[in-house]
Amino acid sequence: MSPYTSWSESRRRWTLAVVVLSVLATDAGVARWLQHQGQPVPEWPLLVDLLAVLPLAWWMLMRPRARTALWGMLGMVSLGITAGAWILPDTDKQWWTWLEALRWLGLAALLLAQLMLVAQALRELWLIPPGQHPEPVLMSALARRFRDHPIRPLLQADARLWLYAWPGRQVQQLIDNGLHFETWRQGQNLSNQQAFGILLAVELPLAHGLMHLWSPALAWTVSALSLYGGLFLWAEYRTTRWRPISLRADALHLRSGVLVDLALPLGAISAVTRLDRPAPRAKGRWRIAGMGRTNLCLHLRPDCRLPTVLGERTVSEICIGVDEPERLIAALRERLETR
Structure with a gap:
């Protein structure tokens, strides 16, 4: 068996993170030591480490599919260019001046x-x-x-x-064939999202004004990212209200906010139990409750891999929060018993 297949995906990711941090810390330490000695910082070691070693380490550890390999390599190169721009002093930049322009592209x-x-x-x-x-x-x-x-x-x-x-657009509740279970009342889910959005709206102009005194460019950059985050929160708020969980004849369609949209086959579920307290984070556990609390646990069959927005992951339990957990448990157990 190949050593890459024997490693779990999480272990390979942690190994990659250690390699990346070690390379960056070493390059940054050497560059600071040379500056302290009054010597120039050469570019070529950084070019090799950040633009060749790190992408190669990502490819060897993650072993991506052909369709994702190019995007992953470009992401690692972008990370290397950004790190090199921070490590190298401006007086020693030659090639890096041209490379930094690629970030704008x-x-x-x-x-x-x-x-x-x-x-x-x-x-x-x-x-x-x-x-x-x-x-x-x-x-x-x-x-x-x-x-x-x-x-x-x-x-x-x-x-x-x-x-x-989209501002001003009226979106009705998403209804398809099956039973529907809302998620906006559990754990004050919708109210918590609303409060968080109000805090962000109040904080944004104050933070922008304070950062503008120090660096106008940084203030506008952070404010633009905050506005995008606020847009995301607004979309999360509306999707929580209008996208219920649906139980169909062959699948449980899990919906939560903008990111979660999973049609879980009923054959992948081995049991369903009630949760009396919030489920902590754990390996193989996927929690779907927004800003509310989990109150129901779906136990999956062994080696169940589910798609997410960031790729497939191995999941053994899905802990969700619904407004009527007892009704969903009864309906789900009835479907499972008749299969």
């Missing part, structure tokens, strides 16, 4: 991808017949466009963000 490409996704979403929304819910149409369009591409769940989550965050 990456940002422009990201913004262009966002605009293309928004444009596609608007086109699909324009073609939706009156009275039909827009989310299934958007998700089907992206599924046809990207099929089994690993980035598809992330694009679908992004499309949901823009759909539910």
Whole structure:
């Protein structure tokens, strides 16, 4: 057996994190020591470490599929360029001055991808017949466009963000065939999201003003990221209210906020139990409760791998929060007994 297949995915990720931090710490330490000695910091060791060693370490440890290898390598190179810009003093930068300009090209490409996704979403929304819910149409369009591409769940989550965050748009409750269970009252889930959004709105102008006194560029950068975070919170707030969990004949469709959209086959569930206290974090446990509290646990069959926006993960338990846990437990046990 290959040593890569014998390692768990989490172990490989932790090993990669240790390698990355070790390389960055070593390069930063050597650069600071040379500066302290009054000597120039050479660029070529950083070029080798940050733009060759780190991407190669990522590829050897993660062993990605062909479709994700290019994006992962570009991500590691971007990390290396950013780290090198911080480690190298400005007086010793030659090649790095040109490399730093590439970051703006990456940002422009990201913004262009966002605009293309928004444009596609608007086109699909324009073609939706009156009275039909827009989310299934958007998700089907992206599924046809990207099929089994690993980035598809992330694009679908992004499309949901823009759909539910669109100002002034009235979105009705998402109803499909089956029984529906809301999640916005459990643990004051919706109220907590509302309070967090109000705090962010109050804090944003104050933080922007204070940071602007120190660095205007940093103030606008942080404020732009905070505005995007506020947009995400607004979309989370609306999706919590209008996207219930659905129990169908063959699957339990778990929905939570913008990110979680999982059709869990009933055959993957071995048992369901009530939770009287919040479930702590644990290996193999997936908690889905928003800003509320978990009150129900789905026990899955061994070696069950489920898709998420960041890729597949091995899950043994899914702890969720619903407004009527006893009703969902009774309905789910009835379906499981008849299979």
